[in-house]
Amino acid sequence: MSLYFDAASILTSPSTGGSFKSRIYSSRSKASPAQIYALITETSKWDVLLKEVIENAGILSLEHKLTPLLALLLVHDHLFAKNGIAAPATHPLRQAVERHKTRLKAEFVKARVRRGCATVEQLKAAVSREKKEKNKSIQNTTDYYPRWIRINNLRTSLEEQLGSTFSSYRRVDSLAQLAQEEDDENGPCLYIDPHIPDLVAVAPSGVDFSGSTAYKNGEIILQDKASCFPAYLLVGDAGANGQTWQGNIVDGCAAPGNKTTHLASILHKRQPNDKKRKIFSMDASQTRSRTLQKMVSLAGADDIVTILPGQDFLAVDPCDTRFADVTGLLLDPSCSGSGIVGRDDVPVLTLPAAATTKTQPTGKKRKRKHDDNYNSEENKKPPQNGMNTTDENDLPTSSDPERLVKLSNLQARIVEHALSFPAATRVTYSTCSIHSVENEGVVSRILNSDVAKRRGWRLLRRDEQCAGLQAWKYRGIREEAGSENSSALSLSDSDLDACIRCWPGEEGLGGFFVTGFVRDQEGNGEDQDEEEEEEWEGFSD
Numbered sequence: 150m151s152l153y154f155d156a157a158s159i160l161t162s163p164s165t166g167g168s169f170k171s172r173i174y175s176s177r178s179k180a181s182p183a184q185i186y187a188l189i190t191e192t193s194k195w196d197v198l199l200k201e202v203i204e205n206a207g208i209l210s211l212e213h214k215l216t217p218l219l220a221l222l223l224v225h226d227h228l229f230a231k232n233g234i235a236a237p238a239t240h241p242l243r244q245a246v247e248r249h250k251t252r253l254k255a256e257f258v259k260a261r262v263r264r265g266c267a268t269v270e271q272l273k274a275a276v277s278r279e280k281k282e283k284n285k286s287i288q289n290t291t292d293y294y295p296r297w298i299r300i301n302n303l304r305t306s307l308e309e310q311l312g313s314t315f316s317s318y319r320r321v322d323s324l325a326q327l328a329q330e331e332d333d334e335n336g337p338c339l340y341i342d343p344h345i346p347d348l349v350a351v352a353p354s355g356v357d358f359s360g361s362t363a364y365k366n367g368e369i370i371l372q373d374k375a376s377c378f379p380a381y382l383l384v385g386d387a388g389a390n391g392q393t394w395q396g397n398i399v400d401g402c403a404a405p406g407n408k409t410t411h412l413a414s415i416l417h418k419r420q421p422n423d424k425k426r427k428i429f430s431m432d433a434s435q436t437r438s439r440t441l442q443k444m445v446s447l448a449g450a451d452d453i454v455t456i457l458p459g460q461d462f463l464a465v466d467p468c469d470t471r472f473a474d475v476t477g478l479l480l481d482p483s484c485s486g487s488g489i490v491g492r493d494d495v496p497v498l499t500l501p502a503a504a505t506t507k508t509q510p511t512g513k514k515r516k517r518k519h520d521d522n523y524n525s526e527e528n529k530k531p532p533q534n535g536m537n538t539t540d541e542n543d544l545p546t547s548s549d550p551e552r553l554v555k556l557s558n559l560q561a562r563i564v565e566h567a568l569s570f571p572a573a574t575r576v577t578y579s580t581c582s583i584h585s586v587e588n589e590g591v592v593s594r595i596l597n598s599d600v601a602k603r604r605g606w607r608l609l610r611r612d613e614q615c616a617g618l619q620a621w622k623y624r625g626i627r628e629e630a631g632s633e634n635s636s637a638l639s640l641s642d643s644d645l646d647a648c649i650r651c652w653p654g655e656e657g658l659g660g661f662f663v664t665g666f667v668r669d670q671e672g673n674g675e676d677q678d679e680e681e682e683e684e685w686e687g688f689s690d
């Protein structure tokens with residue numbers, strides 16, 4: 150019986166982030182996680198019909214031990230599970246359902262006949278269509294978070310994956326269609342992203358890809374779309390005449406390694422025979438560097454990536470000969486994480502109405518029922534503080550203004566340090582924060598810094614950006630609602646257009662920010678002002 154209580158408890162406990170599966174596996178339930186997962190997902194396919202059967206049979210007003218959620222789960226197994234309810238025949242909750250088996254059966258048959266279905270299979274398809282229609286009226290791409298999957302070119306190709314991992318998937322043309330066709334009887338759907346090469350989206354409630362062969366072999370990487378922006382922005386598109394990336398790259402804040410492995414994937418696809426290019430990937434945290442190492446190896450990027458575990462980027466000497474040929478740096482430092490939205494893919498079940506005549510025991514505190522807070526507004530909200538194993542940000546989110554200022558100071562220092570690498574001509578800066586102070590505010594400070602001015606750094610204009618990101622409509626903002634330091638921004642309209650934003654809930658993404666800095670490589674990457682100063686000194690002699 151613990152199966153039903155455990156399932157109800159997972160559905161009703163407040164979200165702490167992480168995926169539906171990770172919630173089940175970390176819940177310390179007595180029942181097997183696979184059984185709980187199957188019970189919830191199967192019940193969610195039939196919930197509208199079960200609600201109808203339970204309400205019409207009137208069992209909730211007769212059986213005070215049953216809550217609407219427990220009734221839904223139990224009646225599901227009573228009607229559909231091969232061995233019925235997974236509890237001893239004498240268990241009071243099993244008896245509470247089975248006492249009404251004739252009535253439940255009769256209501257089930259009526260529900261099938263009402264839908265004109267001769268078989269249970271036909272009924273399943275009809276219920277699925279009903280649910281789809283219901284979803285159509287409530288869903289659009291706002292607040293819809295698909296599962297984004299990046300294809301790793303070091304191990305495979307998009308074409309190969311379309312023919313293997315996704316061979317049973319039907320292509321759809323928009324995220325809205327993906328949202329609407331979820332649970333479609335014609336099979337699962339797949340959307341190929343128009344902005345980021347080799348990125349696809351599937352419905353969040355479908356297959357758990359973390360158990361797939363392609364995932365275990367490093368062929369596919371579960372990485373959100375926005376997190377793919379920085380590597381693509383840094384390396385850009387291959388030019389019309391086969392333009393290649395020149396020089397090495399540093400990923401200064403790299404763990405767990407999504408952007409490092411993305412960089413490696415892009416470089417490999419573009420320049421498969423170029424064995425000279427290197428990516429130096431470092432992270433100040435030793436623990437997170439271990440994850441970085443694992444991800445790099447799994448992605449097949451060991452040859453191209455050199456990991457510097459536990460290395461503080463600020464302590465790296467830009468003039469170290471190892472970095473003499475570093476032309477690009479990707480900086481994705483710690484931030485407030487205020488843009489992170491948990492992927493709350495826990496199914497929301499349609500429940501039968503609770504019995505109105507039920508009286509609560511008096512005299513002592515009522516024991517909290519399993520679905521007291523089920524479907525409550527609090528429970529439906531996407532978690533804002535969720536962390537799971539694929540989280541890229543290392544800090545719990547907090548938007549305390551003092552902390553934001555401290556973070557922005559560190560972020561600006563890290564990027565300014567990157568701008569001082571002798572051969573660097575391109576740098577990207579990104580955060581998963583929605584706050585201007587960590588985004589446009591930092592960019593404004595960097596452009597006004599000594600190093601940026603001395604070395605001729607400016608923002609990579611929108612018209613210079615890779616095609617996919619030029620087409621992305623969300624750009625930098627001048628003022629954050631309620632912010633007190635927007636006046637500190639000294640960015641032109643063109644600068645703001647060079648800044649790329651993502652907003653939580655829009656286009657299947659969380660909040661994200663990225664921009665690129667460039668320096669036109671004159672004088673062999675030498676420091677322009679220093680050269681002038683040297684010439685001046687010579688003149689005065």
Ligand SMILES: C[S@@+](CC[C@H](N)C(=O)[O-])C[C@H]1O[C@@H](n2cnc3c(N)ncnc32)[C@H](O)[C@@H]1O
Pocket residue numbers: 376401402403404405406407408409431432433434437460461462463481482483484541542543563
């Ligand atoms: C947002 S996470 C990076 C996510 C990573 N880019 C990815 O795509 O998987 C920020 C990382 O920066 C690291 N970090 C913070 N300050 C650093 C520093 N001064 N030097 C190196 N790493 C740093 C943190 O340990 C953390 O792992």
